[in-house]
Structures are given as C-alpha cells and as structure tokens.
Amino acid sequence: MAVPLARTPRRRAAARPGQRGAVTVLLVPFFALFGLVMVAPIGYAVWMSLFQERSSGLGFGGTERVFSGLGNYSRALSDPAFRTSFLHIAVYCVAYIPVMIGGALVLALLLDSALSRAKRFLQLALFLPHAVPSMIAAIIWIYLYTPGLSPVTGWIESLGGNWAFFSADHALSSMINIAVWQWIGYNMVIFYAALQAVPRETLEAAVVDGAGELRIAWQIKVPVIRSSVVLTLLFTCVGAVQLFNEPKILSSRASSLGSTWSPTMYIFKAAFERHDYGLAAASSLLLALAAAALSFIVSRIGNRGKTA
Amino acid sequence: MKPISQPTSRTTRLALAAVVASLALATTACGGDKAAAGGAAPDAKPVTLTYWGWAKGAQATVDAFNKTHKDIHVRYSEIAGGPDGYSKITNAVKAGNAPDVAGIEYTQLPEFASQGLLEDLTERAGDTVKQKFPASIQDLVTFGGKTWAVPYDVAPQLYYYRTDLFQKYGIAVPKTWAEFKTAGEKLQQADKNVHIASWPDNDAVLLAALAWQGGGKWFSTEGDAWKVGINDAASQKVASYWQGLVDSGVVNSIPAGSEDETKARTSGTVASFLGASWSAGGMTVAMPKLSGKWGIAPLPTWDGKPASGGYGGTTYAVPKGSKHVKEAAEFSRWVTTDAAAVTARLSSLTSPSSALPANVEMRDVAAKAFKGGAYYAGFDVYKIAGAQVDTIVPGWTFGPVQIATNTAITDAAAKGNLTQGLTAGQASAEKGIKERGLNLVK
DSSP, rough: HHHHHHHHHHHHHHTTTTTTHHHHHHHHHHHHHIIIIIIIIHHHHHHHTEEEEEOTTTSSOOOEEEETTTHHHHHHHHHHHHHHHHHHHHHHHHHHHHHHHHHHHHHHHHHSSSOOOHHHHHHHHHHHHHHHOOOHHHHHHHHSTTTOOOOOHHHHTTTOOOTTTTTTTTTHHHHHHHHHHHHHHHHHHHHHHHTSSOHHHHHHHHHHHTOHHHIIIIIIHHHTHHHHHHHHHHHHHHHHHHHHHHHHHHHHHHHOOOTSSSSHHHHHHHHHHHHHHHHHHHHHHHHHHHHHHHHHHHHHHHHHHOOO | OGGGGHHHHHHHHHHHHHHHHHHHHHHHHHHHHHHHHHHHOOOTSEEEEEEEEEEETTHHHHHHHHOSSSSSEEEEEEEOOOHHHHHHHHHHHHHHHHOOOEEETTTTTTHHHHHHHHHOOOOHHHHHHHHHHHHHHHHHHHHHEOEEEEOOOEOBBBEEEEEHHHOOOTTOSSSSSHHHHHHHHHHHHHTTBBBOOEEOOOOOHHHHHHHTTOOOOOOEETTEEEOOTSSSSHHHHHHHHHHHHHHHSSSSOOOOTTHHHHHHHHTTOOOOOOOETTTHHHHHOOOOOGOOEEEEEEEBBBBSOOOOOOOOOEEOOOOOTSSSSHHHHHHHHHHHHHHHHHHHHHHHHHOOOOOSSSSSHHHHHHHOOOSSSTTTOOHHHHHHHHHHTTOOOOOBBOOOHEEEEEEHHHHHHHSSSSHHHHHHHHHHHHHHHTTTTOOBOO
C-alpha cells in the first residue's frame, strides 16, 4: 500500500517543472489562514500565560500586569479542580467508549449483514443525530430529562419506575447518553464503510466453509476492520478531552457536576468568570499538551494497526 | 480518516467564533471613533454614547433620553444578563473598545471596580449619589472612598405566597423562620406533594441575601485589607437551617430560573417563594392564570423584628476607557433620578417591570406607572417593598472575588451540603484575594 502512494507525487513533480510556482500560490492561503487563526493565537496564549494581573491593598487603585514566569502553570497544576477535571474525563471515557464504539460496531455489522433491509434509510436515520449541533442536542436532552416536562420521565413513572436524570448519581450516565446518541451513528457509518472493503471472496469462502452470519461477523469482519476501530476509539478519546458543550449545559441543571467538570469548563471559568486570562491561557496550553500527547499515541497505535 | 474532524471541527468553529467576535468588536470600535469625532466638534454633532445593558425597558428609556437631549446621543445595545454579559463587558474593556455606560449589579460591582474595569465616578457623579440616595445604598457603590456607579434599583427581600393555598391548608403567613418551618411541615402533612417553598441549589445570591438578613458579613474591609466572613456563625446558622429543610423534605430542590420552578409555582406544588421587588413584574407575564392568588409580605425573620437582605439590584457604571465619562455620568444620573426616565421605562413595557428605584422620589413615579397592580389585588408591591428598604441590614459588602466565590459555594453545596458550601466559599475567597495581590485580614 505505501509504495505506490509515495511514488505518485514524485512522478508528477518531475513531469511539470512549472508547477512549483502554482503550488506556492495555492499553499499561501492555507498558511496565511493557518498562521492567522492557529499559530498567532497560540503564540499570544503563550505570551499571556506568563503574566498575572495584580493589584494592592483593597484593589481599588487599579491593576498592573506583572511577569510571573511559570507561575500560572504551577497554579493550574496545583489546583485540585483542574486535576480532577482530567479524572472526570478518564472516568467518562471508561464508561462511554465501550458503549459507543461497541454499539456502533454492532449496528454496522447488523447493517452489513445479509439479513438487513432499508440500509440507506437506516444509515441516514442513525447518522442524523450527528447533524444536530451538540449545543442544541444538549438542550433537547435537558428537556427530555426534566421531570414534569419530559414525556420520558412520565413513561418511566407510569411503569412504576423512578429515575432522576439530574441527580448526582445519574448525571454522568445522562451525559454519556447524549454523547452516545450523537456519535454512535457517525462512527457506525465509518465502520460500515470499512466493512464494504472486506474482500467478497473471503466472505464467500467463509460461507462455503459453513460459517454462519455471527461467526463471519466476529471472526472475519471485525478483525479486518480492526485498524479503523482502533483509530475511532482513540480519536474519541482525543475528542473527549475537549468535552465542553454537554457538561456545560447539563451542569445548569445537574448542579452536582459543578462548574469545572471538564478541563475546558475550568478554562472557560478562569477566563470568563474570574477574568484570570493568565491562568486560562496556561491551563489551555496544558490541555493542548495533553491532547497532543494523546494524538501522538493515537498515530503510533494507528500506524501499528496498519502495518500489522 | 473522517474521525480526525472530531477535534478539528471544534477548532474551526472556535476560530469562526473568534472571527465573528472580532468583527463585532471592530464594529463597536467604529462607533467609538465616531463618538470621538463628535467630541472634537461639540457644536456640530452631539456626543454619542454606547450603552450596554439588559434591563427591561432600556430601549424606551434611551429613546426618551435622546428626544430630550440635543448634546448627547445614546446608542443602546442589549447584551445577555448574568455571567455572559459580564464577560462581554470585561472582554471589551480589555480589548479597548468598552461601551460608555453598562448596567452592573451590586453583586458584581466591587469585582469590576477592583479589577480596574471601571472609571472612577467620584468627581462626575459622587455628589449625585450622596444627595439622591439613601446611605445604605451609597455603601453598595462606594468602595475605597470612591464612587464607582450610580444605583438604579434597590431590592429588599420579599415573601410571595399563594393566598388560596394558604387558606386551603389553614396556614398563617409566617413571621419568623421558625413559623416558616412549622408551616412547611404542616403542608407536608396535609399533602406530600406540596412544599412551602423550593430551594435553588444554583443561587448563591439568595443564600447571600439570607445570610445578610441573618447578620452575616461575607466581606468587609479593615483599613486597606479585606476580611472574609462567609463562614461566620450567622451565615452557618442560615445555611444549616435551609439544609435541614431540604434534608427533611420540607422544601424541595429546584434550580432558580428553571422551567421546573415556573411549573412548580403554576401547578401549586410550591406554595410560596423568597423573592424581591423585581420578582413581581415577571410573574404577571409568566403565570397570568394565577392573577389575584398571590400575596406579598415581608420576609420571615429570625427574631420577628423586621430585617431584610438585598437580593439583586442594578447600577449604571462607566467602563474603563470611555472617552465621555462626563456625558456617561450625566446619562446615568438622568436614568436613575429623572421621573421621565422612570416613566418611559415602565410605560412602554410589554412585560411590566417592578424594580424599586433606589431614589426615594422615583418610587412614587414607578408605583404609578406599574401595570401589574391588578395581578396582586390587595397588595401594593411598591408600598411593601418601599417599607422594607429601611429594614435592610447595614454593613454588608460584596467582595472583590464575588463571582468565583459564588460558584465555589454552589459547586461545593451541590456535592455536599450548604454549610460545606460556605466553607468552600471562604477558602476560595481568601485564595482569590491573595492571588490578586490584595491584602487579607488574617
């Protein structure tokens, strides 16, 4: 796989020498925008993270910005709220990923099986929640979780049950439910696409050998699409580190989540509630480092999956 | 490959938001330039002021001001109330394109002033504040010997109760917190579904007001140092009283401002609530069917003697960097103390405001213009609220780190209980004050 991919651009570059100028022209908009909206803000964040706002006495004599070196970083790292927010995400991942990835895989296999009907419709229907912006999705679910307003809580009660979606015990599962609803269809589509690449002759051979649908699914299809499962899994982790909309909106009702449940919520609070831009910048960069480390692991494991 | 877009699409959205925000800022910056040009040639053009707020009827007030003032023209932009609006103001100040006037609540005022986000109004509005407002209200806008804002309304706590439900269950209007508890227990015995009130987990400002009423002093100053008393005995007493009511089920937990809260009130599962003068206006629109069923009384107290805390209330302040402090101060004075302003604010409303002006003369004007009188048949909101102003316990100050303190309290209270919330608030406030380089009394 890797050899022809690498050869193609080299051959093209040799064929048209005048292309170099065109390439430069075409790349400039990208790098200009990249510099403007990525590199420059990050540079500014690094700069901001080195300063603190200080005043004296009662504080009514004005403020001054003082250089604090890595002070903001040590403040962020020594704040239990910041550290706990990463722990929350880890717990969230442990509960969310098996449900979401497992569910997406099962759905994709069901759709791919010879038995299923209306494949296109089901694909679209399952994918649709992903088209809803996560903010809107969270608001819709808040409505569905609110006792007295929601038909769902009404049904649970009419069946003799009782489930408080916003309570301290159930807030996490309520949040995971929103995320699963949003992402299961999306990942299902990826798995389904990967399944289309499974060689038909392999499947036919399995059928000839007498394997049933279930056996084909678990012993042939899943191993073949293993690398896309691994990739999805790890990208989901990276996305989870940046979780904001769902916990932020849910926390307005499930107060036990608190205002700093996820790292991004902590940063939001530092910047826009405490107006402590230095701390917000430092913790943003720490979060970016954590995400970068995770991405590195993602690509390493992903590549290993490919070569294996 | 597609899953990569999970993280990147968020980044793109953020970048887009940043572009939109900077465009918006650029637009306001243009406004500032025009205003500056107006200032340079006073004979040719009036000075243009930008005003950011969310108060009901603000547009009508501004229109009335523009009609009667030839030398100052005010342009009003509505911003979100609560944390989002305050962030917007803060960010605008830091970016150097702040409005000339902004509506800021008493709770946030010391924080804004101490973070260097406001112009000192001592020279321009100090006399207005001294001459036109009661001493207790002057304290809420004067820190470090300087005047930072012109107060608009004052919000003594009030007790709203369902007269029909109280009659049905044979309950008298409680005058003390002990009676309140007994009444709540009686209601629970009569009907498990009916609570005397709901407790908002997310509203530290209400807890502050109740602590204030009970004699607590969350923040105070000694010389040039702050003293934090969030965990003081009076506040702890208040917190454990309410936690007790929550634990025993006499009151139920419902977030403030939520749909559940409205639903609980309309369905009659909550028979009363703790509010302020401004609560009255919104109710007439939110629950029109309950017209004539609400009674208004002073808040129950600990010893039966009248006492109240402050629950909300807004001021007009001039954000740092305004080029027209003089005109902004003049507008603030007019809005808060001119009868035409108060009439305009109330008369044009589709949803009647019931804010009680801090200026005594304006109260009669507002009372006459208030449209919700029929809804509270037999109860004069303005008269009752006005009488309560004098019962506001003196000596209360909000802190320079109030917003973060409030969140620390609600966060800890949601995970544990209210008294733990106060302990966490105390720790958070002390830490916040030290981190900002301010002096702290040990």
